[in-house]
Amino acid sequence: MSDKRLTIKKRLHIIKHRLRGNKMAPAFSALHTFLFTPDETTHSGGHIRSADDLKRTMNMVILALIPVLLFSFFNTGYQHYAAIDAASGAPRVLSLMDNFLTWENFWLGFTLVMPLVIISYAIGLGVEFIFAIIKGHEVEEGYLVTGMLVPLIIPVDTPLWMLAVAVVFGVVIGKEVFGGTGMNILNPALTIRAFLFFAYPTWMSGDKVWVHGAVERTGTPDAISGETILGSLAQNNAYDYSVSDMFFGFIPGSVGETSAFLILLGGLFLIFSKIASWRIMVSAVIGSLVMGLIFNGIVDMGWIGANSSFYSLMNFEFWKHLIVGGLAFGIVYMATDPVTGSQTQKGKWIYGFLIGFLSVMIRVFNPAYPEGVFLAILLMNVFAPTIDHYVVRGNVKRRLNRLKTATIYPRTTDGKAEELKAETV
Amino acid sequence: MALLTKKDANLIIDPLADNNPITIQVLGICSALAITAELKASVVMAISVVFVLGVGNVVISLMRNIIPSKIRIIVQLVVIAALVIVVDQVLKAFAYELSKTLAVFVGLIITNCIIMGRFEAFALGNGPWRSFLDGIGNALGYGVILIIVGFFRELLGSGTLFGYPVLGDPIAKTGLYSIGYENNGFMILPPAALIVVGIIIWVQRSRNTALIEEN
Numbered sequence: 001m002s003d004k005r006l007t008i009k010k011r012l013h014i015i016k017h018r019l020r021g022n023k024m025a026p027a028f029s030a031l032h033t034f035l036f037t038p039d040e041t042t043h044s045g046g047h048i049r050s051a052d053d054l055k056r057t058m059n060m061v062i063l064a065l066i067p068v069l070l071f072s073f074f075n076t077g078y079q080h081y082a083a084i085d086a087a088s089g090a091p092r093v094l095s096l097m098d099n100f101l102t103w104e105n106f107w108l109g110f111t112l113v114m115p116l117v118i119i120s121y122a123i124g125l126g127v128e129f130i131f132a133i134i135k136g137h138e139v140e141e142g143y144l145v146t147g148m149l150v151p152l153i154i155p156v157d158t159p160l161w162m163l164a165v166a167v168v169f170g171v172v173i174g175k176e177v178f179g180g181t182g183m184n185i186l187n188p189a190l191t192i193r194a195f196l197f198f199a200y201p202t203w204m205s206g207d208k209v210w211v212h213g214a215v216e217r218t219g220t221p222d223a224i225s226g227e228t229i230l231g232s233l234a235q236n237n238a239y240d241y242s243v244s245d246m247f248f249g250f251i252p253g254s255v256g257e258t259s260a261f262l263i264l265l266g267g268l269f270l271i272f273s274k275i276a277s278w279r280i281m282v283s284a285v286i287g288s289l290v291m292g293l294i295f296n297g298i299v300d301m302g303w304i305g306a307n308s309s310f311y312s313l314m315n316f317e318f319w320k321h322l323i324v325g326g327l328a329f330g331i332v333y334m335a336t337d338p339v340t341g342s343q344t345q346k347g348k349w350i351y352g353f354l355i356g357f358l359s360v361m362i363r364v365f366n367p368a369y370p371e372g373v374f375l376a377i378l379l380m381n382v383f384a385p386t387i388d389h390y391v392v393r394g395n396v397k398r399r400l401n402r403l404k405t406a407t408i409y410p411r412t413t414d415g416k417a418e419e420l421k422a423e424t425v
Numbered sequence: 426m427a428l429l430t431k432k433d434a435n436l437i438i439d440p441l442a443d444n445n446p447i448t449i450q451v452l453g454i455c456s457a458l459a460i461t462a463e464l465k466a467s468v469v470m471a472i473s474v475v476f477v478l479g480v481g482n483v484v485i486s487l488m489r490n491i492i493p494s495k496i497r498i499i500v501q502l503v504v505i506a507a508l509v510i511v512v513d514q515v516l517k518a519f520a521y522e523l524s525k526t527l528a529v530f531v532g533l534i535i536t537n538c539i540i541m542g543r544f545e546a547f548a549l550g551n552g553p554w555r556s557f558l559d560g561i562g563n564a565l566g567y568g569v570i571l572i573i574v575g576f577f578r579e580l581l582g583s584g585t586l587f588g589y590p591v592l593g594d595p596i597a598k599t600g601l602y603s604i605g606y607e608n609n610g611f612m613i614l615p616p617a618a619l620i621v622v623g624i625i626i627w628v629q630r631s632r633n634t635a636l637i638e639e640n
Binding site: 159161162165173177195198199200201202203 | 605606607609610611612614620623627
């Protein structure tokens, strides 16, 4: 055997065949397919050859998330130093080159966000590997995207052990008990977010958690504020961020949700690469605008006074809902999950519309849940199969009706003859 | 066992595991969700149900030949209600604080499906001794699950067991709390009980695959 001349790829193939039937085979196989194209070919039936398998699809979504992640490094650092400046009585004026894209900001953000990413992937993939080995099936790629989404939708100061507990819960209860990737009812990343929110509310909401350092400095002379725009509005307080700050994302919030601009770019990338459904994104945007307009209308009609606790949130311009908080991130990366969303075309419109509609409603009516978007998406995840069921039923009914009224040509065994007949009649 | 024949012993042992009222028959879920946030309440509830079901089964079994079948549900309800009132009064007399935390849930033992289910399915067709064993067995099967769920929910949710702080003091930051541990607020909420019961069912069925239903 001239083993020396074999490439690494070939050697891995050989090891894989040797391991076949072994308990650890799925784990090895997963690593192997992650690094190289597998050498297996299908043996039966007709198949469409395509370059984008599940793994490639997932990688495209991660690609769309990379700009958001990079931006989050800078913004995390910037918000921390800006809050310190504000507390010391000399508020910063944002300047992209001078005090935003700096090495200092990047490094602080990097050291805070990367541990979240690493823990998320290590724990999540660990659980996936364990389940694959116990159940003896191949490791599924489902966690690749979830693992990147999770660190982006939580506050930056979330303790790592909490994240680890939540990831185990989300992957096991949210996904594996239903049968693994592709079988889950709820979006695993949002299940993890919901678990964190209900289990450790002091770390997931309030006016302290959104800027690094705000919690540990509470009560000291160095105390800083980490209030988000929605948080200020819920208390009928003013906020001092311009529209461009909100749009480009120079505001406090969960790690990766702040920049509507980069999320928009990611969304366009996903639409043009045909990974995500544009129907869901568009209808969700419409839904949130409609709800926002209704609330604005209520204020304009004078049905609600300035002393109401809902006044500031209802008076918030309807389109601004899209550029603050997690709504944009949720619509682009969470609602479009192909597994948990609606499958039918008409269903996608209903599903998306209700996500946008309910998100803004929850946001306004329950100030304790400013991130209403995650609850709205989870709720619609549950209803997606029902929506699809009725869309399909409606379709069947319509076509049956059409069949009743249509002229029916005599059925022939030869398709061609039937066509000719149809033309001549 | 000299005291019990093998057949009689099975009346007690079966409901504890392979025919558990909660995990296999999925009865009595409502109270399992409502009162298991604290271990103490779970234990008291378990004892109360053991009493009500044990005595109730005997009473129904003794009366089984004289109850007209048309009104048997009403007769059963009267028996349960009488026993529940006894339990309630005893709790109020000897454990007033606890009876306040359990509040309405003691009264709601009346609607516990397990009790009516055992009256209907067993006591109406069997003698008093066997009915007694069946009642004790099923109530214990219910109680075991309640206590397991209560144990995990109180330990993880409040960091205490029977109200005694076992993980340290969350305010003074002693014990586990000094290294950053925090109580899991989700475990206090009723959905957590549903998930814990679900996990118990999962573990039980993966240990004994005969329990898995055919699709």
